[in-house]
Amino acid sequence: MQLSKEWLAQLPLTNITSVTPVSGxxxxxxxxxxxxxxxxxxxxQPQRGAAFFSHEVAGLALLEPVVATPHVIANGTIDGDGYLLLSWLEAGHGxxxxxxxxxxxxxxxxxxxxGLDHDFTLGKIPKLNHWQHSWATFYTQQRLDVLVKLAQDQGHWSAQRAAHYQRLRKHILAEDHMRTVQPSLLHGDLWSGNYLFTADGTPTLIDPxxxxxxxxxxLAMTTIFGGFSDDFYAGYQQVYPIAPGFEERLPEYQLYYLLAHLNLFGETYGPAVDRILNRY
Known part of the structure; x- marks a missing residue:
C-alpha cells in the first residue's frame, strides 16, 4: 500500500520526514x-474506517494501567482508510x-x-463478547461454537469432527473447573509475536x-507456537499461581486457537484439531 503526500498530510503530525513500510x-x-x-x-486498514481499530484502542486502554503497551497517539479515518497511530517502541532484550x-x-x-462491553466482528474471526455469568456458556457459545460454524461454512468440518466436538462440548459444560473461574482481563492473542522487550528490557504487550x-x-495460547520459556511460567506462578489440573484442561483451550487457524489457513491445522477432538 502506498500513502500519498495528501493522505499523510491529514495525519495529526507535522514535519514528516520519511515513511517506511515495516512488518505488521x-x-x-x-x-x-x-x-x-x-x-x-x-x-x-484500507477502506475499513476508524471502527476497525476501536477494539484495539479499547484493549490498550485496559492494559496500559498494569503493563507496558504502545501509547495511542491517534485513531481515525483518512479517505476511507482506518488508521491507528502509536508510539514507536525500540526493541531490545529482557x-x-x-x-x-x-x-x-x-x-x-x-x-x-x-466478556466485554462490545463485540468485534470486523476481523476474519468474529468475537462475540456480550456479558455472561457462566464461563462455560461464554466459552462454548461465544467462542467455540462460532468457530465451528465458520469451519462448517468453509468446508473444514465433518461428521466425525462434529461428533467428537459435541462430546467435548458436554464435557466443558459439566466440568467443575468452569464453575470456579474468576473473570480475568486477557490479552486474547498471546503468542510470541505479540510481546516484545523495549530497549531498557521492559516486557511490553502489543496487538491485544x-x-x-x-x-x-x-496461557494455552503461549504453549502452541513457542516463544515462552520455563522462566516465563515460573515468573507467572510467583505472582498468580495456576489452579491444579491446568495440564489436563490445556487442550480444551488450545482447541480454540487451533480452530481459528483452521479457519484462517485451512487443513494444515486439521491434524492438530483432530488430535484434541479425538480425546473425547
Missing part, C-alpha cells in the same frame, strides 16, 4: 513514520520471568462477568484482543 502481520499495512523529532508506528510476572498482573484485573475470561485461555 498479515492484517494491516504498517509503517514507520519519522518526523523531525519523533518516530511513530502507523497501522492502516527477562522471560519478568514477562510472566507482567502477564500475571494483567490477569489479576477482574470483572464481575465474562481483550476480553474477560479464564486466564488459562491466554
Amino acid at each position: 502481520g498479515d492484517i494491516n499495512a504498517a509503517f514507520a513514520v519519522q518526523t523531525a523529532h519523533h518516530r511513530y508506528f502507523l497501522k492502516v 527477562s522471560q520471568r519478568a514477562l510472566g510476572q507482567a502477564v500475571a498482573r494483567v490477569h489479576q484485573q477482574h470483572a464481575s462477568q465474562f 484482543d481483550v476480553f474477560y475470561g479464564d486466564r488459562e485461555m491466554d
Whole structure:
C-alpha cells in the first residue's frame, strides 16, 4: 500500500520526514513514520474506517494501567482508510520471568462477568463478547461454537469432527473447573509475536484482543507456537499461581486457537484439531 503526500498530510503530525513500510502481520499495512523529532508506528486498514481499530484502542486502554503497551497517539479515518497511530517502541532484550510476572498482573484485573462491553466482528474471526455469568456458556457459545460454524461454512468440518466436538462440548459444560473461574482481563492473542522487550528490557504487550475470561485461555495460547520459556511460567506462578489440573484442561483451550487457524489457513491445522477432538 502506498500513502500519498495528501493522505499523510491529514495525519495529526507535522514535519514528516520519511515513511517506511515495516512488518505488521498479515492484517494491516504498517509503517514507520519519522518526523523531525519523533518516530511513530502507523497501522492502516484500507477502506475499513476508524471502527476497525476501536477494539484495539479499547484493549490498550485496559492494559496500559498494569503493563507496558504502545501509547495511542491517534485513531481515525483518512479517505476511507482506518488508521491507528502509536508510539514507536525500540526493541531490545529482557527477562522471560519478568514477562510472566507482567502477564500475571494483567490477569489479576477482574470483572464481575465474562466478556466485554462490545463485540468485534470486523476481523476474519468474529468475537462475540456480550456479558455472561457462566464461563462455560461464554466459552462454548461465544467462542467455540462460532468457530465451528465458520469451519462448517468453509468446508473444514465433518461428521466425525462434529461428533467428537459435541462430546467435548458436554464435557466443558459439566466440568467443575468452569464453575470456579474468576473473570480475568486477557490479552486474547498471546503468542510470541505479540510481546516484545523495549530497549531498557521492559516486557511490553502489543496487538491485544481483550476480553474477560479464564486466564488459562491466554496461557494455552503461549504453549502452541513457542516463544515462552520455563522462566516465563515460573515468573507467572510467583505472582498468580495456576489452579491444579491446568495440564489436563490445556487442550480444551488450545482447541480454540487451533480452530481459528483452521479457519484462517485451512487443513494444515486439521491434524492438530483432530488430535484434541479425538480425546473425547
